[in-house]
Amino acid sequence: MNGTGFGWDRRRFLLGMAAAGAATALPGSGAEPTVSNARKRGVRLGFDNFSIRAFDWKAPQLIEYAASLRVDTLLLSELGVFESLEHGALAAVGESARMRGLELQIGTGSICSTSKSYKQERLGPAADHLRLLIRTARAVGATVARCYLGTRRDRQGPGGIYPHIEETVKVCRAVHSEAQDAGVRIAIENHAGDLQAWELAELIETAGKDVFGATIDAGNATWTLEDPLTNLAILGPHALATGMRDSAVWETDNGAAVMWVNMGQGVVDWNIYLDRFQALCPDCPFVLETCGYAWQHEAEYLKDDWWTPYPRVRANEFARFVALAKRGRKFALPNGRPVGPKSKEMQQRQQKWDLEQSLSYCRNTLGLGLR
Numbered sequence: 001m002n003g004t005g006f007g008w009d010r011r012r013f014l015l016g017m018a019a020a021g022a023a024t025a026l027p028g029s030g031a032e033p034t035v036s037n038a039r040k041r042g043v044r045l046g047f048d049n050f051s052i053r054a055f056d057w058k059a060p061q062l063i064e065y066a067a068s069l070r071v072d073t074l075l076l077s078e079l080g081v082f083e084s085l086e087h088g089a090l091a092a093v094g095e096s097a098r099m100r101g102l103e104l105q106i107g108t109g110s111i112c113s114t115s116k117s118y119k120q121e122r123l124g125p126a127a128d129h130l131r132l133l134i135r136t137a138r139a140v141g142a143t144v145a146r147c148y149l150g151t152r153r154d155r156q157g158p159g160g161i162y163p164h165i166e167e168t169v170k171v172c173r174a175v176h177s178e179a180q181d182a183g184v185r186i187a188i189e190n191h192a193g194d195l196q197a198w199e200l201a202e203l204i205e206t207a208g209k210d211v212f213g214a215t216i217d218a219g220n221a222t223w224t225l226e227d228p229l230t231n232l233a234i235l236g237p238h239a240l241a242t243g244m245r246d247s248a249v250w251e252t253d254n255g256a257a258v259m260w261v262n263m264g265q266g267v268v269d270w271n272i273y274l275d276r277f278q279a280l281c282p283d284c285p286f287v288l289e290t291c292g293y294a295w296q297h298e299a300e301y302l303k304d305d306w307w308t309p310y311p312r313v314r315a316n317e318f319a320r321f322v323a324l325a326k327r328g329r330k331f332a333l334p335n336g337r338p339v340g341p342k343s344k345e346m347q348q349r350q351q352k353w354d355l356e357q358s359l360s361y362c363r364n365t366l367g368l369g370l371r
Contacts (some may be wrong), residue, residue: 007195008134009255019059022106040369041274044103044285045369046073047197048243049081051290054347055095058083059093067100069359070371074283075241077146079136080104090139098141101371103239103285105187107146107215112168115150115194126167127174130186134175138182144240149203152193152223155309157160165203172207179211184230187240189215190231193223193297197234198314204238213240216281218268219288222247225313227320228268229276236280243289245358246270248331249324254300256325258290263358263366267328286368290354293333 001188047069057065059081066074074097076082082090092251097104110117112131113126119239122128130147138144148167155161172186180184190200204212214235218242222229228247246266263270277286300306333339334357338349362368 001196009346011120038363038365040071041367042370043264043274043278043368044072045359046071046075046103046285046287047355047359048075048077048287049287050077050121051288052348052351053083054344054351057081060096063093063097063100063102066102067264069356070369071102071359072370073105073287074102075105075107075146075243075287075289077289079106079108080218080369082136083137084098085132087139090136091141094139094141097349104140104142105144105146105285106133106137106140106142107187107241109148110150111147111171111188112149112154112158114167115153117148117150117254126171130175132177134179134182134184136184137179137184143183144187144244145187146187146189146241148189148191148215151191152309154194158307159309161199165195165199167202169207172203172212172292173189176208176211185240186212187215188212189241189243190217190220190224192236196224196313197201197226197231198318201234201238206358209238213239215241216284217243218258218273219243219245219289219291222249222260222321222324223299225299225301225310225318225321226323227317229273230317232273232276232280236277239281239284242284242287245284245288245290250330251328252298252300252323253302255298255302255306256322256328257296257298259296259328259331260294261331262290262292262334262354262361263288263335264361265292265331267324270289274366274368275336286362288355288358290351290358292339292354293331 059076094104111130112118113120118126149164154164168199188200190197204214216239218228218237221228222246246261246263246268248261248266250257269350338353340346
């Protein structure tokens with residue numbers, strides 16, 4: 001135990017972090033950023049701990065690492081990163097972040113009790129789990145807490161996604177006044193193919209947009225037949241948080257394929273995106289959730305039976321996604337990315353490289369970040 005009260009060895013952690021990154025260090029990443037000629041946009045830059053999930057770090061290590069990267073915002077997107085959910089321990093985490101100049105946002109997973117993703121036997125009633133999220137955010141000092149409905153699997157079955165939307169609205173309404181009293185706003189993510197932007201916007205407006213808003217995930221938009229710019233146009237006015245990464249999108253024999261990739265390696269024109277982002281949600285941070293080169297998804301929209309989970313897709317929005325695929329190309333692994341036999345260590349090296357490469361691009365090419 002050291003003076004931080006976190007029960008971990010800061011010196012040992014920093015030495016381990018340096019060793020993990022030595023072989024993957026990037027010019028312009030980490031603690032030694034290169035000089036950038038990009039116009040500074042005045043947008044806070046950060047990352048979601050899911051970006052480096054292979055390290056299994058708890059909140060203290062994540063805060064230390066975020067501080068070493070000089071980011072502005074850290075999203076702790078799962079409650080499992082906290083060593084304790086007792087108020088005093090959570091308050092100490094929040095104070096540690098503030099001492100390092102970090103804005104904290106926190107999060108959890110599904111809050112929909114009918115979703116295939118919600119584990120009621122472990123989490124209890126969904127409304128109670130959302131109340132726990134609100135209490136945790138308040139104790140840490142976070143004003144935004146992220147969650148989601150489910151995944152694309154919830155679009156299948158009787159009624160498709162719409163009964164799950166109704167259930168999520170019920171859960172949200174059950175805690176509306178408690179979130180309001182706590183000064184915490186709930187940012188619901190378009191997650192893993194569960195909701196198109198218009199569906200999430202309707203959910204937010206029905207639940208109460210004074211408390212509920214959106215976590216915009218530009219990568220997940222491409223899993224629901226959306227151009228990320230279309231997704232932004234709809235969700236931008238509701239945005240409280242973000243989960244950002246690039247996407248490679250290209251045509252296939254049966255439709256289009258998607259692979260999430262590092263920032264600057266895909267089909268999104270980020271300068272256009274950020275111009276609109278700043279106009280629609282000027283107070284929202286740009287938080288990276290890099291999880292590229294892992295999950296390829298194919299939208300087989302040229303097959304009639306593929307459309308069953310998407311009965312209400314808007315033709316003009318789908319047309320923009322098709323146009324995106326037509327001008328896109330299949331991904332290629334970036335030069336310098338660690339390669340080798342699959343292992344925990346290799347996953348760590350790749351995830352760290354992907355995050356730091358994307359942070360470097362955001363700073364030096366897009367002008368993001370305050371520090």
